[in-house]
Amino acid sequence: MDAPLIALVAGEASGDILGAGLIEALRARYPDARFFGVGGERMIAAGFETLFPMEKLSVMGITEVLAHLPELFRLRRQLVDALLEKRPAVVITIDSPDFTLGVAKRAHAAGLRTVHYVSPSVWAWRQGRVKGIRRDVDLMLTLFPFEALFYEEHGVPVAFVGHPLADMIELDVDTAAARDELGLARDGQWLAVLPGSRGGEVSQLMPPFLDAMVRLQRDNPALRFVIPAANRARREQIELALGAAPALPVTVVDGHSRTVMAAADVVLMASGTATLEGLLLKKPMVVGYRVGAVTYAIVSRLVKSEFVALPNLLCRKAMVPELIQDQLSGEAAAREVNRWLHEPRRVAALREDFTRVHEALRGGASVKAAAAVAGLLEGQR
Secondary structure, X not given: XXXXXXXXXXXXXXXXXXXXXXXXXXXXXXXXXXXXEEOOHHHHHOOEEEOOOHHHHOOOOHHHHHHHHHHHHHHHXXXXXXXXXXXXXXXXXXXXXXXXXXXXXXXXHOOOOEEEEOOOOOOOEOOOHHHHHHHHOOEEEXXXXXXXXXXXXXXXXXXXXXXXXXXXXXOOOOHHHHHHHHOOOOOOOEEEEEOOOOHHHHHHHHHHHHHHHXXXXXXXXXXXXEEEEOOHHHHHHHHHHHOOOOOOOEEEEEOOHHHHHHHOOEEEEEOOOHHHHHHHOOOOEEEEEOOOHHHHHHHHOOEOOXXXXXXXXXXXXXXXXXXXXXXXXXXXXXXXXXXXXXXXXXXXXXXXXXXXXXXXXXXXHHHHHHHHHHHHHOOOO
């Protein structure tokens, strides 16, 4: 196969990272390959043609999605029409399963080969989805080994490839260098606060996070805070919230969330992919999440997993505190952050566990993913 046309569909920033790495690894195998679909800045920089801005797909929560359904359906039709017109050698959907698996279903029904990269949490909730995946996906690429076992048990072709972030992040993190890069003081303690990359997340999480920051500063007068803003809109949203506590020693950084976490002693953050980065950086963290009441009422009845945060799922035990929905308050978050700040032995034990997980996830994930896709393209599966 000399110059395949390959379609990729990513719906959010984490998928953009994975897509860019996969494009580069596939191009190493197929130098003249062409790539199109939906992706973000990293994928575009890797030589990808996006049909519309990836940000149009980034919507949070069930009730929040409902308001955007007409636009999401229109975009999906536009994308599927392009796939059926161009007939790529393979359609690779990345994460964002509520949108991308619908694309895979239509593409597969039209005779196109399909790969899904990043398993939806079918092992945790809505396990019936595996039937549709078995029907619509020719190959599932999983980031974590326990996911691959689930698919093998359910008859879905699968390859465990590890996580590209485990290869990108060094085993040993230079906290002082990260502080220098951000222009932060090397001395003293820093708390990184990550309220999420979506507007809905920030509006839900900044009030309790800010309350926690005020309480923590009262308990630890020398403690300082650093917040990465995902984009200009999130920066405006964060700075507006910070206006309620103007005396707090807070530095807001444009982007660089990984460097911000590397620079911190402890991280207070939204649940999501960023918690994996926190694990790989060996950072003690407190994970919070809150969605609309209707969304939570629906989702909470469907969840079968004991944990929400990736560090706890990967370690199979409660390594980091999870403050979900009504459990999330400024008082609770401040209490848990204070424990990390003042219990060095607990921090040391966490870093040992996180290092073991990091080592297990390393090993060239993008290259392994590209090899699995190539096997599908060349008829080895």
